[in-house]
Amino acid sequence: MSALPTAGAAAQAGAPVALVLFGAGVVGGAFLDLLATPAAAPVRLVGLADSRRQLTDPSLLAARNRRDQLRRAGTARDDAALLGALAASGARHRVLVDATASPALAARHADWMAQGYAVVTANKSLAGGALPGWRTLERALAAGAYYGDAATVGAGLPVLSTLRRLRRCGDALLTLEGVFSGSLSYLFNQYDGSQPFSALLLRARELGYTEPDPREDLSGGDVARKLLILARSAGFALGTDEVRVESLVPEALRGVDLETFLARLGELDAPLAERHAQAAARGHVLRFLARLNQRGQAHVGLVEVSATHPAARLFGTDNQFALTTTRYHTQPLVIQGPGAGPEVTAQALLGDVLALLDGSARVAG
Ligand SMILES: NC(=O)C1=CN([C@@H]2O[C@H](COP(=O)(O)OP(=O)(O)OC[C@H]3O[C@@H](n4cnc5c(N)ncnc54)[C@H](OP(=O)(O)O)[C@@H]3O)[C@@H](O)[C@H]2O)C=CC1
Numbered sequence: 001m002s003a004l005p006t007a008g009a010a011a012q013a014g015a016p017v018a019l020v021l022f023g024a025g026v027v028g029g030a031f032l033d034l035l036a037t038p039a040a041a042p043v044r045l046v047g048l049a050d051s052r053r054q055l056t057d058p059s060l061l062a063a064r065n066r067r068d069q070l071r072r073a074g075t076a077r078d079d080a081a082l083l084g085a086l087a088a089s090g091a092r093h094r095v096l097v098d099a100t101a102s103p104a105l106a107a108r109h110a111d112w113m114a115q116g117y118a119v120v121t122a123n124k125s126l127a128g129g130a131l132p133g134w135r136t137l138e139r140a141l142a143a144g145a146y147y148g149d150a151a152t153v154g155a156g157l158p159v160l161s162t163l164r165r166l167r168r169c170g171d172a173l174l175t176l177e178g179v180f181s182g183s184l185s186y187l188f189n190q191y192d193g194s195q196p197f198s199a200l201l202l203r204a205r206e207l208g209y210t211e212p213d214p215r216e217d218l219s220g221g222d223v224a225r226k227l228l229i230l231a232r233s234a235g236f237a238l239g240t241d242e243v244r245v246e247s248l249v250p251e252a253l254r255g256v257d258l259e260t261f262l263a264r265l266g267e268l269d270a271p272l273a274e275r276h277a278q279a280a281a282r283g284h285v286l287r288f289l290a291r292l293n294q295r296g297q298a299h300v301g302l303v304e305v306s307a308t309h310p311a312a313r314l315f316g317t318d319n320q321f322a323l324t325t326t327r328y329h330t331q332p333l334v335i336q337g338p339g340a341g342p343e344v345t346a347q348a349l350l351g352d353v354l355a356l357l358d359g360s361a362r363v364a365g
Pocket residue numbers: 022023024025026027028049050051052053099100101102104105122123124151152155182208209210211212339340341342345
């Protein structure tokens with residue numbers, strides 16, 4: 001494996017953006033690949049961490065095989081050293097990018113912003129978790145902090161940005177409905193009973209569409225987090241207990257460790273084959289929908305829809321967000337497109353990092 005520096009390494013010394021990346025998995029790995037492209041020339045990586053190791057040595061971080069370097073030469077995790085590398089960078093914008101699913105790390109976002117760092121995240125645990133966490137985020141934003149969250153909903157589809165733009169114009173969300181999970185979309189767009197559901201799930205996992213633990217997808221938990229992020233961003237201050245969630249994970253597989261769950265995946269097959277057959281007998285298909293009504297009631301679960309329903313006409317990992325607002329009330333405003341996958345998610349992160357250069361973002365310090 002090569003430890004040669006990336007082509008732009010020298011030019012990056014004076015880069016206006018310094019960045020620490022948490023998470024070197026599916027999304028973090030794709031983000032590292034993007035950092036080696038010309039689009040990321042203004043960005044300098046000064047720290048990289050997974051759950052156990054970290055790198056701050058510039059020569060190792062400049063290598064093409066940074067993930068291997070992390071595995072081989074990484075030192076023990078020490079957040080202070082990572083923040084120290086950012087502080088010492090001298091860069092105008094100092095950014096922490098969270099490409100993990102760790103609630104503990106997300107709980108630190110507000111603290112980082114209070115210290116003047118920008119935060120860019122694919123991790124939904126703060127904005128889509130317990131309401132007090134959302135409140136800390138609101139306070140940080142009110143104080144002028146920068147929080148790049150495009151990757152948290154629709155893997156970067158312009159959903160949150162559209163919602164915020166509408167609100168700024170005085171529009172208000174009335175109802176929201178759609179398919180908010182790329183992995184569940186992929187699964188139910190493909191599933192026709194001819195092959196086991198568990199085989200499709202393994203494929204979705206290989207393709208990088210699922211959460212680190214796919215039960216987060218199957219349980220509706222990941223969709224509920226996205227629904228909460230959207231609802232809260234629209235002004236509905238919902239608690240996690242206010243979303244009714246229907247889980248697809250059999251009771252017996254909920255408490256077991258990930259390895260055991262994966263070994264027993266076949267237990268998903270019979271119940272889903274039965275649901276599929278019942279729907280098909282009525283000429284319907286199954287879709288995992290999220291819904292928020294005008295009274296702020298939120299529901300996430302598997303629904304039978306007719307073949308003419310908009311959600312029945314999705315492909316691949318398509319997400320679909322239908323927003324009915326005070327001004328889009330005759331027909332909803334619909335945003336649709338791929339809603340999972342390493343490349344699009346990494347691009348959403350990079351887009352939020354580069355947006356710091358647009359001028360309106362707060363400068364670190
Ligand atoms: N896949 C997709 O399409 C999308 C994913 N996302 C979000 O992206 C995030 C990452 O997903 P994905 O890349 O698939 O997950 P992976 O499991 O592939 O990677 C997670 C990474 O996070 C690291 N990690 C875990 N805890 C910590 C910690 N405390 N400090 C530093 N690093 C840590 C892991 O390290 P280790 O290996 O040591 O455990 C691993 O490198 C999730 O929040 C997911 O919801 C968002 C939109 C789309």
